Amino acid sequence: MTLVALDGRHVHARHHARAEVVIVGSGPAGATVAADLARAGASVIVVEEGHHVAPEAFAASGVRAMAALYRDMGTSLAFGNASMPYLQGVAVGGTSVINGAISWRLPPEILAAWAADDPVLGDALPYEVIAAHEARLEARLHVHPTEPAIAGAKNLLMARGAEATGAAHRPIRRNTDGCVGAGRCLQGCPHGAKLSMDRSLLPDAVARGARIFAGVRALRVLVERGRAVGVRGVTAAGARVDIRANTVVLAASAIQTPCLLRRSGLTHGPVGDGLAAHPGVSVTGRFAEPVRSWQGATQGHEITGYRGEGIKLEVLGFDLSILASRVPGVGAELARRIAELDRYAVWGAAIRASARGRVRPGRSRPLVTYSLTPDDTRRVRRAVRILGETLLAAGAVEVYPGVPGFESVVRDRATMARFEAAGSLTPSDYAMSMTHLFGTARMGGDAATSVVRPDFRHHTTAHLYVADSSVFPTNLGVNPQIPIMAMAARCAEAIAASA
Amino acid sequence: MTTARELRTASTRLLRQHIVDGYPVDPQALEGWVYRGTSLGLPRIVEKLTWKNFQKTFYREPGTGKLIGWNVRLEQDGIDAPSRPKLRRGQPVTEWHYEVIEPAGVPMPKGFDRGLVIDYGRGRVPDLSMRFVKDPLVSLSPNSADELIGVSYVALGGVCVETPTYFTLVREQRITDVPYERRAPTIAALRLTSVEREWAEMLFAAIVATTGDSGLPPFASTDRSGFWLSFDGAAAPLVRAGLRPMLHTLVFLPVVSGFRRPFFRLSPDEQVRFLTAAASDQRYFVRQAMTTLKTLACFAYFDDPTVRARFAPGSAP
Numbered sequence: 001m002t003l004v005a006l007d008g009r010h011v012h013a014r015h016h017a018r019a020e021v022v023i024v025g026s027g028p029a030g031a032t033v034a035a036d037l038a039r040a041g042a043s044v045i046v047v048e049e050g051h052h053v054a055p056e057a058f059a060a061s062g063v064r065a066m067a068a069l070y071r072d073m074g075t076s077l078a079f080g081n082a083s084m085p086y087l088q089g090v091a092v093g094g095t096s097v098i099n100g101a102i103s104w105r106l107p108p109e110i111l112a113a114w115a116a117d118d119p120v121l122g123d124a125l126p127y128e129v130i131a132a133h134e135a136r137l138e139a140r141l142h143v144h145p146t147e148p149a150i151a152g153a154k155n156l157l158m159a160r161g162a163e164a165t166g167a168a169h170r171p172i173r174r175n176t177d178g179c180v181g182a183g184r185c186l187q188g189c190p191h192g193a194k195l196s197m198d199r200s201l202l203p204d205a206v207a208r209g210a211r212i213f214a215g216v217r218a219l220r221v222l223v224e225r226g227r228a229v230g231v232r233g234v235t236a237a238g239a240r241v242d243i244r245a246n247t248v249v250l251a252a253s254a255i256q257t258p259c260l261l262r263r264s265g266l267t268h269g270p271v272g273d274g275l276a277a278h279p280g281v282s283v284t285g286r287f288a289e290p291v292r293s294w295q296g297a298t299q300g301h302e303i304t305g306y307r308g309e310g311i312k313l314e315v316l317g318f319d320l321s322i323l324a325s326r327v328p329g330v331g332a333e334l335a336r337r338i339a340e341l342d343r344y345a346v347w348g349a350a351i352r353a354s355a356r357g358r359v360r361p362g363r364s365r366p367l368v369t370y371s372l373t374p375d376d377t378r379r380v381r382r383a384v385r386i387l388g389e390t391l392l393a394a395g396a397v398e399v400y401p402g403v404p405g406f407e408s409v410v411r412d413r414a415t416m417a418r419f420e421a422a423g424s425l426t427p428s429d430y431a432m433s434m435t436h437l438f439g440t441a442r443m444g445g446d447a448a449t450s451v452v453r454p455d456f457r458h459h460t461t462a463h464l465y466v467a468d469s470s471v472f473p474t475n476l477g478v479n480p481q482i483p484i485m486a487m488a489a490r491c492a493e494a495i496a497a498s499a
Numbered sequence: 500m501t502t503a504r505e506l507r508t509a510s511t512r513l514l515r516q517h518i519v520d521g522y523p524v525d526p527q528a529l530e531g532w533v534y535r536g537t538s539l540g541l542p543r544i545v546e547k548l549t550w551k552n553f554q555k556t557f558y559r560e561p562g563t564g565k566l567i568g569w570n571v572r573l574e575q576d577g578i579d580a581p582s583r584p585k586l587r588r589g590q591p592v593t594e595w596h597y598e599v600i601e602p603a604g605v606p607m608p609k610g611f612d613r614g615l616v617i618d619y620g621r622g623r624v625p626d627l628s629m630r631f632v633k634d635p636l637v638s639l640s641p642n643s644a645d646e647l648i649g650v651s652y653v654a655l656g657g658v659c660v661e662t663p664t665y666f667t668l669v670r671e672q673r674i675t676d677v678p679y680e681r682r683a684p685t686i687a688a689l690r691l692t693s694v695e696r697e698w699a700e701m702l703f704a705a706i707v708a709t710t711g712d713s714g715l716p717p718f719a720s721t722d723r724s725g726f727w728l729s730f731d732g733a734a735a736p737l738v739r740a741g742l743r744p745m746l747h748t749l750v751f752l753p754v755v756s757g758f759r760r761p762f763f764r765l766s767p768d769e770q771v772r773f774l775t776a777a778a779s780d781q782r783y784f785v786r787q788a789m790t791t792l793k794t795l796a797c798f799a800y801f802d803d804p805t806v807r808a809r810f811a812p813g814s815a816p
Binding site: 215 | 708729793
């Protein structure tokens with residue numbers, strides 16, 4: 001079966017197409033809506049800016065994989081009091097192609113908080129319905145705990161560290177089938193064992209007649225007399241593509257979706273405001289024994305015991321190049337450390353930050369601003385302390401907090417504990433990156449404070465839906481792939497019901 | 500198995516037979532390489548008036564994923580002389596831009612579908628005179644893309660007309676220059692000059708500083724062309740623009756920070772002392788410049804397959 005119906009790299013002449021539903025974005029949200037609506041009998045076209053890359057073509061080299069599969073090679077920047085890159089995939093399958101396959105359900109307390117803040121959401125998003133979608137999707141994606149046999153030392157060491165510190169922990173539940181622990185989730189699984197959207201729901205959708213237009217960048221939503229009637233895009237070869245449809249679904253991410261709305265003149269409500277995220281910080285540790293951090297499940301273990309504080313710890317299985325850049329030193333010292341790179345491990349913490357940022361379309365790239373609050377910075381500082389202590393408890397002989405003004409090498413837990421009081425509270429002193437983006441076209445009952453209704457319909461433009469994490473009122477504190485898909489499934493239900 | 504050298508005196512009929520009987524070409528084996536081309540089958544007077552040797556390139560464009568390329572004009576120094584590109588305003592003269600595609604669905608003479616097709620009608624820089632010209636391309640030996648043979652034909656309105664312009668291609672070197680960035684002013688402005696790139700590589704080498712011990716190749720011996728192609732083609736414009744001031748900062752900061760000379764005049768020991776201090780500098784921009792350069796240095800170093808092989812399963816460590 002050919003996954004891609006139209007490859008924009010080869011389309012040089014103007015192209016027209018028609019479908020009942022056109023979906024912008026082929027990541028977890030777009031793929032779920034496509035699969036569910038195709039199964040319901042709708043004719044569907046999915047528009048994806050990236051290209052389809054087969055597993056055997058995924059590059060082993062970190063820089064080449066990032067150039068091929070990450071938006072702007074992973075160098076898209078959010079500006080603020082700690083400017084940081086935000087990472088997004090650009091490929092058929094979206095970010096699911098380059099994520100760590102981590103699968104969590106939407107925490108009930110988050111859903112309850114949404115309903116408490118806006119009671120109509122409680123009626124629109126019943127917990128049982130969301131949970132049922134999650135169960136179905138988890139079964140399709142073969143979500144299961146990481147097996148010890150393929151975990152690799154770095155994951156088993158985190159379990160050891162958590163046991164020693166008394167923090168709750170567990171093997172990460174991942175959407176994989178036949179994982180051999182190649183450690184290359186973040187570069188695209190070369191064995192096709194990660195059940196990313198291009199290996200699961202998109203083929204399901206195509207088998208039921210959906211068409212995927214890859215290499216086509218959506219420029220704007222076509223609107224006539226207050227009603228969305230299609231999408232205009234441009235192929236990678238430079239030709240214009242017009243797709244007419246009864247229903248338009250935006251699932252292009254919390255960065256691209258608000259830009260598309262604004263570029264289409266759909267500026268109603270706080271579109272592009274309220275960007276929420278999980279900033280991430282990491283600490284490197286050196287062990288006496290080999291860890292070979294680039295082998296084993298990329299992200300196979302997590303510490304959940306600090307979730308109540310808005311901190312979740314995960315193993316990070318980076319490519320060699322990124323791992324090397326995270327060990328300290330330059331010159332002969334760095335060369336010596338690279339020679340024993342197998343001794344190093346990097347663990348990260350995702351922070352449930354309270355900060356809210358903003359997204360606006362720029363001339364060639366979105367303009368993203370995001371500044372940590374003082375509370376967030378304190379949480380980041382605490383996370384660095386916990387990461388360092390856990391690494392030492394796991395047997396690391398040295399850890400490197402990498403924060404100016406504090407010891408560059410820490411060898412004991414007492415010194416690391418001191419970091420929480422003595423560590424910097426200047427956000428830019430921490431090297432962070434941002435993943436899991438939410439809230440830029442939030443859902444709500446009040447048209448003045450939200451962009452889409454509780455049934456995912458745009459407040460003012462008929463036949464236009466937003467299905468991705470833009471609609472989430474807040475961040476989650478957990479990895480959002482499955483919640484995004486469950487919400488998108490709820491969106492598909494709403495579309496099917498309105499047809 | 501026939502070599503490209505053996506075909507220099509072959510008849511047109513034999514050359515055509517090689518096109519029809521040739522071996523498939525793996526597009527990935529072409530990516531990032533420059534091939535030296537030799538024209539065959541043309542009268543000598545035509546070759547005198549045009550060229551005997553040229554270069555063809557194969558480049559995977561990061562933004563689109565297309566395998567594209569262009570011809571490079573060479574000084575005609577002799578069929579076996581080293582390649583010396585013709586220069587215009589200090590830059591190699593490029594022409595006949597093309598895309599390399601699979602033969603399925605492409606109109607072509609019977610039997611010309613064994614390998615890939617060079618389609619000049621899909622070039623990044625259109626050339627109207629070549630719009631209908633295509634070259635089937637096959638390998639001269641199985642499971643290798645080191646020596647290739649091609650021929651031009653014209654496809655117009657469903658009619659294909661063969662020409663006697665055969666050529667062989669022999670793998671020569673990695674691509675070091677992508678012309679589109681020179682042609683597009685906004686992108687060209689972001690690209691480092693050759694001097695700045697030398698500075699960047701000097702900083703990279705000082706940061707990584709492997710010497711060949713422990714089985715790790717010295718930085719200078721590694722192939723960085725793939726890294727630069729990826730970075731120039733895919734990194735965010737703002738980041739590419741930001742690299743220039745970062746480089747200038749790290750190169751000239753030593754002048755005012757006690758060393759009284761720019762980075763490239765420092766001894767290796769002084770370079771390391773300066774970089775170590777820069778990594779923990781009070782100023783955010785200096786620290787950020789150091790972090791960025793270190794990350795890029797590691798990207799460049801670990802892009803080389805010989806470096807990665809050192810860390811493969813079964814190798815030490």
